[in-house]
Amino acid sequence: KAGVTQTPRYLIKTRGQQVTLSCSPISGHRSVSWYQQTPGQGLQFLFEYFSETQRNKGNFPGRFSGRQFSNSRSEMNVSTLELGDSALYLCASSLVSNYQGGGETQYFGPGTRLLVL
Amino acid sequence: AQKVTQAQTEISVVEKEDVTLDCVYETRDTTYYLFWYKQPPSGELVFLIRRNSFDEQNEISGRYSWNFQKSTSSFNFTITASQVVDSAVYFCALSEAKGSNYQLIWGAGTKLIIKP
Numbered sequence: 201k202a203g204v205t206q207t208p209r210y211l212i213k214t215r216g217q218q219v220t221l222s223c224s225p226i227s228g229h230r231s232v233s234w235y236q237q238t239p240g241q242g243l244q245f246l247f248e249y250f251s252e253t254q255r256n257k258g259n260f261p262g263r264f265s266g267r268q269f270s271n272s273r274s275e276m277n278v279s280t281l282e283l284g285d286s287a288l289y290l291c292a293s294s295l296v297s298n299y300q301g302g303g304e305t306q307y308f309g310p311g312t313r314l315l316v317l
Numbered sequence: 318a319q320k321v322t323q324a325q326t327e328i329s330v331v332e333k334e335d336v337t338l339d340c341v342y343e344t345r346d347t348t349y350y351l352f353w354y355k356q357p358p359s360g361e362l363v364f365l366i367r368r369n370s371f372d373e374q375n376e377i378s379g380r381y382s383w384n385f386q387k388s389t390s391s392f393n394f395t396i397t398a399s400q401v402v403d404s405a406v407y408f409c410a411l412s413e414a415k416g417s418n419y420q421l422i423w424g425a426g427t428k429l430i431i432k433p
Contacts, residue, residue: 242423242425242426243408243423243426245420245421256419256420258420288360290360290362292362303349303350303367303369303412303419304412305352305364305367306364306421307364308354308361308362308363308364309361310359310360310361311360311361313360
């Protein structure tokens with residue numbers, strides 16, 4: 201079974217631009233979560249989608265948004281990029297949503313490394 | 318207060334040594350889940366183990382073993398006869414209820430360096 205895939209793997213943008221990252225979950229997984237990882241803040245939860253609905257959200261500004269399609273693929277968008285948005289963005293999939301009871305094992309993709317200049 | 322504490326920022330050992338990575342957590346829930354993930358330099362987080370709060374049995378998987386002790390709120394990870402390929406950052410995480418939702422709360426990670 202193929203793992204979680206993320207595209208693109210690397211991205212360079214300038215301040216003020218917007219960016220869209222894509223994530224394809226493991227086949228059969230319906231939940232997709234997004235995380236931001238930086239050296240200073242570590243791993244931070246962005247949001248989780250299940251059945252095309254956002255189920256859970258972390259403490260990030262509205263510039264960070266996402267969506268999930270009927271095939272469970274997900275995209276996240278960051279508008280008006282700031283230097284501080286430079287990070288590794290990780291996508292994780294699980295069979296069902298943690299919203300439904302917690303404890304689901306999440307399987308991660310290789311991440312997208314975003315550099316904002 | 319930190320919910321998941323990995324006090325060891327970096328550990329360096331010589332190959333074939335045993336090494337233990339500490340994880341201390343804090344929660345008021347009676348039902349919770351603990352995880353360990355490995356992050357090699359490539360960046361992908363690799364799932365290692367999941368444990369629920371009702372299962373305190375220690376687990377061994379090859380050279381890896383985990384010691385879960387509710388009395389000390391710890392979930393430590395030991396690598397026996399370490400190998401260079403074990404070099405990575407290891408994260409401990411706690412899944413607990415936040416209202417009606419569950420969220421994974423991550424430790425800061427321990428960077429493990431295995432020298433040949």
